[in-house]
Amino acid sequence: MMIRWAILLSIATGACSATTSPAPMGQTQASAIHANNPYYSRTDTAHLAVGDAEWKRILPGDVYQVARHAATERAFTGEYWDFEGVGTYYCAVCGNALFRSDAKFASSCGWPSFYQALRPNSVRYREDRSHGMVRTEVLCGRCDSHLGHIFDDGPPPTGKRFCMNSIVLDFVPGT
Ligand code: FE
Numbered sequence: 453m454m455i456r457w458a459i460l461l462s463i464a465t466g467a468c469s470a471t472t473s474p475a476p477m478g479q480t481q482a483s484a485i486h487a488n489n490p491y492y493s494r495t496d497t498a499h500l501a502v503g504d505a506e507w508k509r510i511l512p513g514d515v516y517q518v519a520r521h522a523a524t525e526r527a528f529t530g531e532y533w534d535f536e537g538v539g540t541y542y543c544a545v546c547g548n549a550l551f552r553s554d555a556k557f558a559s560s561c562g563w564p565s566f567y568q569a570l571r572p573n574s575v576r577y578r579e580d581r582s583h584g585m586v587r588t589e590v591l592c593g594r595c596d597s598h599l600g601h602i603f604d605d606g607p608p609p610t611g612k613r614f615c616m617n618s619i620v621l622d623f624v625p626g627t
Pocket of ligand 1: 545547592593
């Protein structure tokens with residue numbers, strides 16, 4: 453019984469600390485998390501055409517729902533919405549480099565926000581008419597995973613706000 457309570461306590465503590473002080477994902481952690489994902493690569497930029505059933509088999513359930521079915525994580529709950537680490541954000545599904553931390557800005561929206569992508573083809577765009585709105589969806593340029601949406605209320609120099617879901621981002625510290 454004592455062991456069971458200790459495990460529960462450690463899980464609860466971990467859950468709380470994950471929302472208040474995120475641990476940046478280094479190469480070792482990322483490698484462990486993506487061990488079952490043969491498509492994950494931070495160097496291969498070739499476009500991926502992987503079926504839904506395969507992604508469902510490979511990805512953690514919460515990542516799968518956002519990445520492949522455009523679910524949205526609740527505002528102010530993701531790992532990176534108020535995170536200020538210096539480094540690079542990669543697609544958590546395929547490893548594609550998406551954003552540099554120097555393009556991230558403090559936004560009150562509750563999701564990590566960037567004013568530009570790392571490369572023009574890091575992402576691609578698609579019109580999204582769901583939920584009675586007309587928005588522009590942002591997809592990973594390599595694996596087509598849903599990342600979030602882009603809006604025209606961002607800061608200079610672009611005026612854009614890439615409003616992303618933390619769960620589909622891997623942060624790797626470095627300059
Ligand atoms: Fe991707």
